[in-house]
Amino acid sequence: MNAFWVEDNANPYPSYDRLRAQGALVPHLLDDVPVTLVTRYDECAQVLTGNDWGHGYSAGISPFRDTVAAIPGSFVRMDPPEHGRLRGLVNKAFTPRTVADMVPLAQGVVDTLVTEGLANGSIDVLNGLAVPLAVAMIPGRLLGAPVSDAHLFRRWQLAIARGSDPDHLLSTSDIEARGAAAQECLAYFAALIAEKKANPTNDLLSELIAVEQAGDQLAEREVLGLCVLLLVAGMETSINLIGNGMLALLRDPAQLELLRARPELMASAIDEMLRYDAPTQFTIRVALSDTVVGDREFKRGDGVVVLTASASRDPLVYEDADALDITRYEGKHPARRHLGFSLGLHYCVGAPLARIEAEAAFRTLLDRAPALTLAADSVEYQPSLIHRGILSLPVKLG
Template sequence: RNWELAIARGTDPDDLLSAHDVADRSRAGQEVVAYLHALIGQRRAHPTDDLLSMLVGVEEQGEVLTAAEVLGICVLLLVAGMETSINLIGNGMIALLRNPDQLALLRERPELTPAAVEEMLRYDTPTQFTMRVALTETTVAGHTFARGDGVIVLMASAGRDPAVFTDPDRFDITRYAAASAPRRHLGFSLGLHYCLGAPLARMEAETAIRTLIARAPGLSLATDTLTYLPSLIHRGVVSLPLDLSAD
């Protein structure tokens, strides 16, 4: 977790990072690479029934993943698979606890949990923006991007677009409840960059949130003062103190 936090913090632009942040990112990167490199070697020699052994053993059209490729996938899984899922669950619980009518509705109708998670992704997405490169000349809202131009996509802003969503600042766990309701949000990006772990992230969030509110019927925030991560890209709290026993 310490490695992952340091690497995630280091994904912000360097101009916004302190010397300590940069040093932590470098240290965490070196340590996690050394750890995974040794683990990859172990799995190549002695495969077991786990994801890393499957990655090491992947073969497509006679080609196998190199150690560097397996390493890159593992680091991605570590950072993206932990930080975003943790923040999705945390942000989602905050939204529920600050909207008691929605929490009460979810307790009454737990089958709404999948729809609630989609609304959490729209309402308070764990990844605020991402960066892309224009592959062809493209005009968006009157602004033309040339091939090779850098583009910043603000997913958090897109989730509150009044041209797309009715009453976008309202947290509504029924927004995606209808079977015909499309999952219109950028919480997992789109196209070629669509999140590889989206099904797992949904499963993690649905299971964690459904279980927590079922086991703690008096659940409430233990404090109204929450400290958020010092990050532009990642939206989440440093900790989420909850009272599990309130009446």
């Protein structure tokens, strides 16, 4: 495995401890680009919420060579005003009401899969539950694509997500797989958009197409880019929340039993999973003007890697930071937040959907399976740095 700032991607947390011990702001050479690693909570929060920080691609000042930014419509790497225009259009799909309407679908999918698992005595919580659930909700419900194409969505999403690590950490075959997946995915969604133009359906994609057709607010290539963004940003992360969260509970049976005994802790438990072992480990930002963080001056165009997963284990902020404690966020809203969904302008737009998926999965498994035990001696992690997720999670039920 490629070393980066993390020595062992199966367990990056000791590396984050070492980095925090070096300071809140650690110089690092990213390939040949000098950047700063931001390791502590307060400094990460300051960068994520500061007006002086953004992405700088439209101003032409970003030092990062970033494939996510190259996707048209990929507002996760945009600054205002473009960012707000695109986010506003997508945000309509994630209002409390629209998300509440998606709960019965999520619950129905989970019920069917857990029923099958109970009949077999086991379930792969990753591939047999989290993946089909994410497929049903994101390409299926939001984009109105046929769920029978699940194998394609998962393959494209994995290849593009793997390819979102810096290029110098990728093998030639990773880069080829990312390129091929992007091509296939764009061709697929171009055909789907053409179909929906002729026959609109009740989904976010049809709404975006209607906006595009109504005037100059949205270009077709942006609609296409948004499909790729939602597919990758939504599937990869919500699958890994369920995988990482379930694994954390299985490895800490006292916490698992506490959640079974006190289901009202579910919201707090999900926040704690996002703090304890986050699906997204870091993000990047660029100084949009000369600015100061902590005791350091940054010049316009300087790049930082915001190590949110390190900040979420910062002992200056969290008591017993390395322990999973599902009561940590109980009745503490608003509390000092974890950075699992980021902060500020780019705070995850899909967070409410991710929460209902995870809640349906955990609640149903705990309600219906009398006992849950890990049916593997070890788990294998994806070789990704930005995304943290396991490849499968076999669990015995009862």
